[in-house]
Amino acid sequence: MKDVIIIGAGTGGLSVARELSKNDNVNITIIEKGPLADAEDGYKFYDPWDKNEMELIKTTVVGGSSLVIAGNFIPSLVGELKEYDIDIEPQIAQLKEELNIQPMPESHTGKINNLLEKAAKELGLEMSPTPKAINPQKCKQCGRCAWGCPHGAKWSSLEDLKVALDNGATLLTNEAAIKLITEEDKVKGVVTDKGNTYTADVVVVAAGGMITPKLLRTAGIKAGETFAVDPFVTIGGYYKGACQDHEIQMNKYLKLPHILIASHTSQYLLPKIQETHPDATADDIISFMVKVPDNLKGKVYANEVVKGIDFDDASLIARGCGIASAILVQAGADIESISSTHVRGAHLLSSARIGDIVDNNLETEIKNLYVGDGCVLPEAPGLPPIYTILALSRRLGQHLAEIL
Numbered sequence: 001m002k003d004v005i006i007i008g009a010g011t012g013g014l015s016v017a018r019e020l021s022k023n024d025n026v027n028i029t030i031i032e033k034g035p036l037a038d039a040e041d042g043y044k045f046y047d048p049w050d051k052n053e054m055e056l057i058k059t060t061v062v063g064g065s066s067l068v069i070a071g072n073f074i075p076s077l078v079g080e081l082k083e084y085d086i087d088i089e090p091q092i093a094q095l096k097e098e099l100n101i102q103p104m105p106e107s108h109t110g111k112i113n114n115l116l117e118k119a120a121k122e123l124g125l126e127m128s129p130t131p132k133a134i135n136p137q138k139c140k141q142c143g144r145c146a147w148g149c150p151h152g153a154k155w156s157s158l159e160d161l162k163v164a165l166d167n168g169a170t171l172l173t174n175e176a177a178i179k180l181i182t183e184e185d186k187v188k189g190v191v192t193d194k195g196n197t198y199t200a201d202v203v204v205v206a207a208g209g210m211i212t213p214k215l216l217r218t219a220g221i222k223a224g225e226t227f228a229v230d231p232f233v234t235i236g237g238y239y240k241g242a243c244q245d246h247e248i249q250m251n252k253y254l255k256l257p258h259i260l261i262a263s264h265t266s267q268y269l270l271p272k273i274q275e276t277h278p279d280a281t282a283d284d285i286i287s288f289m290v291k292v293p294d295n296l297k298g299k300v301y302a303n304e305v306v307k308g309i310d311f312d313d314a315s316l317i318a319r320g321c322g323i324a325s326a327i328l329v330q331a332g333a334d335i336e337s338i339s340s341t342h343v344r345g346a347h348l349l350s351s352a353r354i355g356d357i358v359d360n361n362l363e364t365e366i367k368n369l370y371v372g373d374g375c376v377l378p379e380a381p382g383l384p385p386i387y388t389i390l391a392l393s394r395r396l397g398q399h400l401a402e403i404l
């Protein structure tokens with residue numbers, strides 16, 4: 001029997017656990033800093049980092065960020081990963097079937113999503129339907145995807161957890177890994193904030209883009225010299241009775257070179273729109289997210305995260321906002337009310353990259369120490385990354401199940 005510890009019961013960690021738990025010879029312990037909660041309470045566990053120019057968004061809870069995703073599943077980096085001798089096409093196909101990834105039917109597109117698509121078309125821009133892991137039969141179009149789905153319609157990693165637990169894995173909650181133990185370039189275990197030491201034959205670190213590199217540094221690995229977050233803003237204007245906040249978010253998207261524009265609402269817009277329309281409510285806003293693929297210039301050190309907006313980011317965001325504003329006004333938004341949120345980042349990636357910190361089996365220079373989350377992406381895709389993170393982590397789970 002081999003003992004495997006997975007640090008982080010988030011998107012990547014639970015995907016590794018799910019596949020690895022199919023091997024009866026493995027004893028899996030998942031150590032998670034957050035609690036176990038219902039998917040619909042996901043929003044209670046947002047744990048943002050705002051000590052930068054940019055607010056970085058993550059959650060600390062079993063299921064990780066998967067609880068609050070918009071449900072967008074667009075494959076990315078499939079070709080780029082082949083350059084590292086990694087083929088995720090089988091896992092992409094596996095996930096499409098398991099999660100039933102498809103665009104929402106017309107009945108679930110939403111009035112404002114359709115209006116924005118029509119306005120974009122009038123300006124010569126073609127929006128596409130976003131593939132989603134949302135079950136239309138269960139979805140009540142409440143617009144609460146990013147809070148945590150209250151109707152059990154949206155896929156989350158809790159489904160992977162169920163498989164892993166049914167197969168005998170153990171989940172420890174409210175306990176954070178703080179240090180990796182190594183001996184002669186081999187991993188030996190994990191120390192936690194409760195003062196516990198767990199020994200293991202294999203350790204998979206999957207604590208997310210901002211934490212995994214810090215843990216790797218405790219084993220002497222110089223991770224975190226790169227870090228991407230895909231900066232975004234939500235830009236919107238006054239449109240009486242839009243009720244876009246009751247539609248499925250990001251149902252339609254427009255992909256331009258280096259810019260992604262998708263229908264999206266944010267509570268941060270309301271006070272700004274009330275400056276021109278004091279009577280406005282959250283139901284009177286029409287808005288887009290403008291997101292740009294990030295460079296790798298961020299840093300994650302043991303006690304510090306450094307991430308800013310450089311000239312190129314600012315220029316791309318400005319260009320995206322120009323295009324988004326034109327569509328919003330074409331759709332009927334009051335031009336004088338157009339406002340933007342502050343810059344945020346929700347794709348915390350590439351801080352322990354393939355080809356840099358891990359090899360093509362996601363193993364580090366320390367034997368039996370692997371990374372199983374978004375950190376391993378060699379670059380920021382500028383597209384929703386969860387499909388690729390899940391494909392890579394399922395592939396890692398399958399690889400470990402085969403060799404252990």
Ligand SMILES: Cc1cc2nc3c(=O)[nH]c(=O)nc-3n(C[C@H](O)[C@H](O)[C@H](O)COP(=O)(O)OP(=O)(O)OC[C@H]3O[C@@H](n4cnc5c(N)ncnc54)[C@H](O)[C@@H]3O)c2cc1C
Pocket residue numbers: 007008009010011012013031032033034057058059060061062063064065066068069070071072073074146175176177178206207208209211346347348372373374375383384385386387389
């Ligand atoms: C609001 C929001 C909406 C999004 N929507 C989409 C979308 O629609 N489509 C898409 O592709 N992407 C989306 N993303 C991005 C996507 O969710 C993330 O990129 C992805 O889930 C990250 O997976 P991960 O495994 O790297 O990290 P996570 O899922 O964040 O998992 C990390 C886990 O580690 C735990 N942890 C942290 N520190 C420790 C520690 N010291 N010890 C033990 N456990 C620890 C955390 O609590 C967490 O459970 C969204 C993100 C956000 C925030």
